[in-house]
Amino acid sequence: MTKQEQLPTLVTHVELMIEARWVVPVDSSNNLHEFYTVVIHHQVIVDVLPTAQARIRYTATESVVLDDHVLIPGLINAHTHAAMTLMRGIADDQPLMIWLNNHIWPAERAIVTERYVEDASLLASAEMLSGGTTCFNDMYFYPQATAAAASKAGIRAHLGLTVLEFPTNYAADADDYLQKGFEAHDSWRSNPLISSSLAPHAPYTISNQTFEKVLTYAEQLGLGIHTHLHETRDEISQSEASYGVRPIQRVADIGLLGPGFIAAHGVHLMPHEIDMLAEYGCHVAHCPASNLKLGSGIAPISALLKNNVNVCIGTDGAASNNRLDMFSEMRLAALLSKGVTEDASVLPAHQALKMVTINAARAIGLENKVGSIEIGKQADLVAVKLSDFSISPCYDPVSHLVYSCGREHVTHTWVAGELRYSHGTYANIEPVELKEIIQTWQPKLRQYKH
């Protein structure tokens, strides 16, 4: 159903119409529409047009009127470990290696089971939906448990088939991780909300041989690759000591770099490494809060953007952020790039908004399906109320979204045309379920607290 086909005189009946004061489609023209309506049928955006015209051309089973709101594409969290939500704040203010060795890894060894991952991922899904996130790119153990939680919550998830060399509760060795990953991948093939990537954890936890296997499987299955890369200086010096090259050169030599490759973090990058990322069409998932909080450093986002590297934004896990909040992450990314370059015009608001929507969709290979409000795309949509006194007045809804708003101003979150969150209530999650999850796991995890 296209706009043209409806033009003559027909009135079309659809499932859902959302009339908004403003619509920011995040399309290639940086449009900002006033008094616009998004028309949705069978989960898909079928029209985007002035409200005055929409009222003539369409009738709808359900109409939502958003007088003080801006309607934007659902936000996409480009790098997270959703199931770490129950470890939120378990070891704050700790240097990275103490954080990992004394707190996070012991907790994971003792606690992480399929049940844990499903419970923690449900809490994470609830947090993300309430903050306007409609899709997340994840990497963790037991991805089928995260798929189950995301499906229940009704949030879209791009799940890494995680690979490590060392044994965990989840798998024994790299082949076992891969095997379990493929079983998970097969399990969600018919689930429209779930898609997969191959997720070798990081250069310091993956051998060359395993990277080669990952590459082979990625090519055979048509999957992207999601890995931590150049997060810390230690990672780089370890690689130089062990392999004689920096990690990005090592993965390039193996052949991993390409348009399906997402480098999470990318904090420490030399100019020729930025060129490599650009040449191969790789994506960088910038995690500014986590990089600051763990003392990793500040990624050279302005240089990446100048070189046309596709940059998207992730929260990382709740143990190193401690919010799965794409609003505060977007704001931080914009502010940080201006401050580091000492140029206020760097990373303007519309570019920041792209990084949390269409750029992320492109990174996870879903740019034809989500990431903007355009005809034919899935109706992953978020309404943000701009009239609260604490953010008034509003002169420009786009810069307001980035610099003034917080996730608390999200009033509605739709995924595939279904309202999943609105005004404190979830369509498919009861508060008592989340309370029970917290009451079950917090006492077990408390002993690993700093």
Place this chain on the structure above:
Amino acid sequence: MTKQEQLPTLVTHVELMIEARWVVPVDSSNNLHEFYTVVIHHQVIVDVLPTAQARIRYTATESVVLDDHVLIPGLINAHTHAAMTLMRGIADDQPLMIWLNNHIWPAERAIVTERYVEDASLLASAEMLSGGTTCFNDMYFYPQATAAAASKAGIRAHLGLTVLEFPTNYAADADDYLQKGFEAHDSWRSNPLISSSLAPHAPYTISNQTFEKVLTYAEQLGLGIHTHLHETRDEISQSEASYGVRPIQRVADIGLLGPGFIAAHGVHLMPHEIDMLAEYGCHVAHCPASNLKLGSGIAPISALLKNNVNVCIGTDGAASNNRLDMFSEMRLAALLSKGVTEDASVLPAHQALKMVTINAARAIGLENKVGSIEIGKQADLVAVKLSDFSISPCYDPVSHLVYSCGREHVTHTWVAGELRYSHGTYANIEPVELKEIIQTWQPKLRQYKH
């Protein structure tokens, strides 16, 4: 009335008791109390003790029970221009000089009157109270109008008697600014919520002669001095060109540095300048979001703290932030210092909380009156609910306040024992008043928008 006097058997009747799951007094011992009660009578904190004991020793006209909350001292915004709230987001993503010359200054010339300042300061006071800010250190034109708005809202304000050399709607020349400042100062002498400082705007807008006058008056009246200092590289190079020294040396030579001196920003500081600030007992009001957003740079907070300079935190005005939000500012300060130093243990949570409470109270000379929850101090208190799913679980209320919470989790704000804000409602401000303010001024200001 002290704790000792009540010990024997008496039950004392008081005005207000607040029972909280946690109390963080921000005292010198970094205490965290569980199941504690703060007892308030005649605006003053008269006891802080375990709830079980409080229920035996006291009865109260009003009791507030906060089962899921942490009670903290009211936050103090150490540098702002409250009346710029109506210019929120008017010129985002603009370099500083374009921002000032093409947008902010023309808007101020055309719009700023006593009425404007009172209206905009009321909106700012509402925003701050709802985010847990109970006191702000301000610098703007028509301070008596800001005093009127703050008094109405019931928020504490430390108001700069602003001085500039050039004429504005408000005053003709430096002497006129000073004269008007003293009139304002006299007008609020009997107002317990309002106090004063001398606020020469900045080294690039104030002559040596005026700085000398400011110093004389500050000494005569026993007032502190609040100025912008070393905010941008341009400010410093202009000073070198005009005066042959950097601004801090210039104001030191005049004799301004001392324990009553607040340097707002302090972005670009050399090691010997940090030593000077330490030696003179000066205070730095760190404004991380504004410094990033205007491309000014990143202040060396870790080095200032190592040298025992008293650092507090400000939002700056809403035209360069765009939130008067001490929660996001505290979080940003902590994250930024870790990231810049590449050390996760720098600026831990309790230190960040001190920067927005007791350190700020010290900077504005009110450390005996506010800034911590201690017997004898004014009951400026804030309750923050820690049980929302989007910030659960909570392992450590102090690090939770800094890294997980947002201002949206503030449920109650008391100033001098009076509840000024609770759950979306203000004691003394009607929503319709704020709506009218926005509707009056936004159309006038819109033409100055980027």
